[in-house]
Amino acid sequence: MSIGPMNHTAPHGGRTARIGLWGASGSGKTSYLASLFVAVNQTQGRWNIVGVDKESVDFLAEKTDTLTRRRRFPLKTEGIQHLSWTVMGTTEQTVRERWRKRTETVPLHIQLDMIDAPGGYFKGAEEDEKAGEDLDIDIDFNDAEDASAGGGNTPEDLIDQLTECDGIIYLFDPLRENEHGDEFQHFQWALQNIVHRAAQNGTLDGMHLPHHLAVCITKLDAPKVFHTASKRGCLTVDPDDPYLFPRVRDDKVEDLFRDLGRLSPTRSALMVHDAIKASFHPGRVRYFATSAVGFYLGRRATRFRVADFQNVIPDPDERQKYAIRGDIHPINVLEPLLWLGQQTRR
Numbered sequence: 001m002s003i004g005p006m007n008h009t010a011p012h013g014g015r016t017a018r019i020g021l022w023g024a025s026g027s028g029k030t031s032y033l034a035s036l037f038v039a040v041n042q043t044q045g046r047w048n049i050v051g052v053d054k055e056s057v058d059f060l061a062e063k064t065d066t067l068t069r070r071r072r073f074p075l076k077t078e079g080i081q082h083l084s085w086t087v088m089g090t091t092e093q094t095v096r097e098r099w100r101k102r103t104e105t106v107p108l109h110i111q112l113d114m115i116d117a118p119g120g121y122f123k124g125a126e127e128d129e130k131a132g133e134d135l136d137i138d139i140d141f142n143d144a145e146d147a148s149a150g151g152g153n154t155p156e157d158l159i160d161q162l163t164e165c166d167g168i169i170y171l172f173d174p175l176r177e178n179e180h181g182d183e184f185q186h187f188q189w190a191l192q193n194i195v196h197r198a199a200q201n202g203t204l205d206g207m208h209l210p211h212h213l214a215v216c217i218t219k220l221d222a223p224k225v226f227h228t229a230s231k232r233g234c235l236t237v238d239p240d241d242p243y244l245f246p247r248v249r250d251d252k253v254e255d256l257f258r259d260l261g262r263l264s265p266t267r268s269a270l271m272v273h274d275a276i277k278a279s280f281h282p283g284r285v286r287y288f289a290t291s292a293v294g295f296y297l298g299r300r301a302t303r304f305r306v307a308d309f310q311n312v313i314p315d316p317d318e319r320q321k322y323a324i325r326g327d328i329h330p331i332n333v334l335e336p337l338l339w340l341g342q343q344t345r346r
């Protein structure tokens with residue numbers, strides 16, 4: 001597995017999928033990216049990832065270290081950060097011959113240009129103060145100067161950049177929504193501006209945005225989210241997973257999104273769900289239930305135990321609000337990226 005830099009010209013000649021991350025402050029955007037290297041490693045050699053430039057190489061190396069060795073979460077993002085990675089693997093392709101069809105395995109390289117910005121930007125110019133309260137500010141891997149490299153650095157610039165993306169990963173944090181109930185406020189400011197910009201650019205596809213959208217429920221490992229998914233009968237296990245970690249059934253994720261939305265004081269996530277339906281092409285939206293850190297697995301345990309699953313605990317050093325208890329086992333971190341990468345190649 002490599003995180004070294006590579007030549008910017010893709011060896012496969014494939015096109016780059018530009019992907020933006022969208023989500024309120026503290027919804028888990030940076031943690032999601034920070035867990036990507038481990039998520040790729042989990043595939044046991046089926047996928048590999050390399051940084052395209054130094055900033056992207058350093059991001060993977062530093063953030064992986066933060067989550068896995070230091071067992072801490074990344075700090076609140078300052079400014080817009082551009083990251084560029086190539087994810088390499090193989091895919092099955094159907095080949096039509098004269099009398100029959102057959103599948104063959106072909107190399108697949110997905111160029112990802114990612115944008116990570118502070119969640120406060122999705123509400124417009126006004127700063128989100130609440131989200132920073134629980135985060136430590138003395139160790140900063142997100143150098144503000146680096147972060148502003150490669151494009152403007154205001155909420156309006158972020159809207160421009162998202163409008164130009166092929167795919168968007170929208171992170172919905174049910175814990176934040178449960179506490180603040182302001183998801184729709186965040187969502188609609190950005191959405192209305194993206195639609196407006198796409199209309200100006202002439203890229204609207206009828207009444208829909210041209211983007212593919214991966215809607216990711218974050219923090220599945222958190223007890224409130226996990227128990228809701230469990231009570232609603234949404235959980236399943238992948239028999240190929242040696243640790244038998246629970247996952248949300250593909251056909252239940254969208255229902256879970258609505259169920260979690262109903263638990264919030266304002267039910268604003270229900271309006272987000274309706275707004276997604278109104279603005280994105282139905283065939284271009286997919287829901288995922290994710291966790292950057294995944295469930296806890298005891299040192300000697302060989303499989304998931306529902307009696308002891310929490311991998312996020314109060315920080316014993318009290319430097320940050322939370323710390324990570326054991327190894328991380330990202331859930332559905334690579335999958336949305338592969339889905340977006342594959343969709344946008346077509």
Ligand SMILES: Nc1nc2c(ncn2[C@@H]2O[C@H](COP(=O)(O)OP(=O)(O)OP(=O)(O)O)[C@@H](O)[C@H]2O)c(=O)[nH]1
Binds near residue numbers: 293294
């Ligand atoms: N339980 C759990 N908590 C998480 C997870 N990912 C992130 N968190 C928590 O959410 C907090 C915020 O995560 P970040 O990744 O910084 O969120 P962000 O969206 O990048 O935030 P901004 O940069 O402020 O917009 C972390 O400090 C953790 O406390 C996860 O997978 N599980």
Ligand SMILES: [Mg+2]
Binds near residue numbers: 031075077116117118
């Ligand atoms: Mg961040």
